[in-house]
Amino acid sequence: MISANYYDGRSAQAHPIEIELTANQVRILGLINEVHFKFSAMRLQEPFSNAPAILEFSDGTHCEVFNPEQKKNLQSALGYQPSRVERWQAKWHNALLALIFMIAILLSGYFWGLPKLADLLADHAPVEMEISMGKQLMPILDKTLFKESQVSKQRIQQIEAILARIQPTHPRLPIHVIVRNSERLGPNAVALPGGTIVVTDQLVMLIAGLYQDFEGGLEKEMAAVLAHEIGHIENKDALRGLFHDSILTAASASLIGDFSVVASALPTVLVHSEFSREIEAQADEYAVNLLQVNHISPSHLADALEELQQAHKHNVQAELPRWIRVATDFTATHPPTAERIAKARAKAIPEK
Incomplete structure (x- = not known):
């Protein structure tokens, strides 16, 4: 006789019973009605030393045996043989x-x-969905990150004209540029999903302050900045960043749990480091090729990187969403800005 707790499958209440083992069946004693099960109608789960032995019956009920000696007797009576995995x-x-x-x-x-x-999701995302996503993001960013631009309409029209001159003949989707004020972002540019490039007032003023002649350095450095952002749009980098954030955040929560927001965020930050390094190099390469096609020396990209690096030394953006940090790549630390500058200068060409 083996003492056990019986569970009828309808409630969590345990019913103390006695199990009587015979040649080919068990009798369950202690219930209102005596129950019989053949050995073929039951299954003993894998046993663990400090856990009860669980004997499952074909009608959905089961019983649990706690006594270590009786657990061994039950295994012996049923002829239980551990599997290869259990032995291993x-x-x-x-x-x-x-x-x-x-x-x-x-x-x-x-x-x-x-x-x-x-x-994969970003590569197969319909253009219509990406454009819709960008339209939904812009009002949110206008409330949280951007303010109305203080730059003159003439200057904005000049920036729009630069974009019109350098953008590819057949872009992946329509590309346009808007100007916004952003103290948090500082001198920078953002490539949003859907083909929108946001240039900050601070970036315009930085370049304009260095180059008063619009037809000279200002135009070409702005062209270099816009070429880089076009590279992000053509490569779907902001969209990839959004998908990465969503998937990795969900995975972090499921694997680590919600006991620590910081702990859950760390894996995403680690992945972002390598992801940023890769997309920056690709966007730089795209910008260099686009500038060369338009007979603009990539040395202007190097100039822009140097000035922006200097301007962002005291600008902390760690609290910004990761996809924003990906898109505002001029202040990224991976790859090192010095390396990016050297590569752009190495591609310098004579200008007409």
Whole structure:
């Protein structure tokens, strides 16, 4: 006779019972009606040393045996044989190896699999959806990050004319530029999903202060900045950043839990470091090619990077959303700005 708790599958109440083992069946004693089960109509779950033995019956009910000696008797009576996996994991070094393997799979999926999924979603996102997303984002940014521009209409028209001259003949989607004031963002430019480039007043004033002659340095440095942002739009970088944020944040919450907002955010920050390095290099390369096609030396991109690096030394943007930090790449630290400047200068060409 084996003492156990019986659960009828309809409630969580435990019913104390006795199990009587016979040649090919068990009798459950202690219930209102005596119950019989053949060995073929029951299944003993994998046993654990400090957990009850769980005997499942074909009608959805089960019982739990707690006494260690009776657990052994039950296994012996039912002829229970541990599987190969049970025998393998019973050795501590095998269990450790399995744990390391599981962690490796989770990390591989997190740092490579999920970003690849985000890239796949971005690559197949319809243009209409991207444009709609950008339209929905702009009012939010106008309330939280941007203010109405204080730059003159003439200067804004000049910037629009620069964009019209340098943008590709057949862009992936319509591209336009708007100017906004942003103390938080400082001198910078943002490529939004849907083809919108936002240039800050602070960036316009920085370049205008350095180059009073609009037909000289101002025009060409602004062209370099816009070319870089066009590269982000053509490469869908802001859209990728949004998908990365959404997927990685959800994965962080599911894997780590909600016990610490900081802990959940750390994996996203780590992935962002490599992601930023890659997209910056690609956007720089696109800008260099676009400038050369328009007979503008990429050295102006290097000039813009130098001035913006200097201007942003005391500008902290850590609290901004990651996709914004991706889009406002001139202040990114990966790859190092000095390396980006050197590459742009190496591509310098004579100007007409």
